[in-house]
Amino acid sequence: MRVRGLRLRVCDVEEIVDDGRPALRVHTARDNVVVMPPSSSSPIADLFRYHAFVERFGCDPEAWLAHLRARGRETSGDARLARWLRTRLRRDPNLVDAIRRLVAATPLDDDDHLAKRTS
Numbered sequence: 001m002r003v004r005g006l007r008l009r010v011c012d013v014e015e016i017v018d019d020g021r022p023a024l025r026v027h028t029a030r031d032n033v034v035v036m037p038p039s040s041s042s043p044i045a046d047l048f049r050y051h052a053f054v055e056r057f058g059c060d061p062e063a064w065l066a067h068l069r070a071r072g073r074e075t076s077g078d079a080r081l082a083r084w085l086r087t088r089l090r091r092d093p094n095l096v097d098a099i100r101r102l103v104a105a106t107p108l109d110d111d112d113h114l115a116k117r118t119s
Contacts, residue, residue: 015044047106049081054103059096061086 016025022044057064064082068074088095 045077046081048108049078050099051103051106051108052078053082053085054100059099061089 014025016023053059053061053064057067061082065074065079065086068076068079068082073079085095085099
């Protein structure tokens with residue numbers, strides 16, 4: 001993860017409310033805490049996307065992209081993340097281990113939501 005040009009390794013994620021808005025608090029290896037900056041996509045949506053990548057598609061970006069193409073969603077935020085993951089995993093195959101740890105550290109109680117989100 002990059003925050004203001006700094007590359008940080010995510011060790012833990014927790015949901016918080018920051019200035020009345022939901023946010024994720026990210027704990028890094030340095031034991032400091034960084035509130036993720038606002039972006040065009042929601043951090044919660046990205047977290048669900050990582051869960052889908054691991055749990056529904058077995059960490060296979062090609063399978064995820066094929067699923068999205070079959071549903072006419074090749075320009076969605078999901079597809080952008082899947083393409084980015086495909087590129088990054090070619091350069092850094094160990095990234096998948098970090099993503100699996102993130103998903104394991106943030107279990108989702110509502111599995112039905114994940115099924116709806118990626119169908």
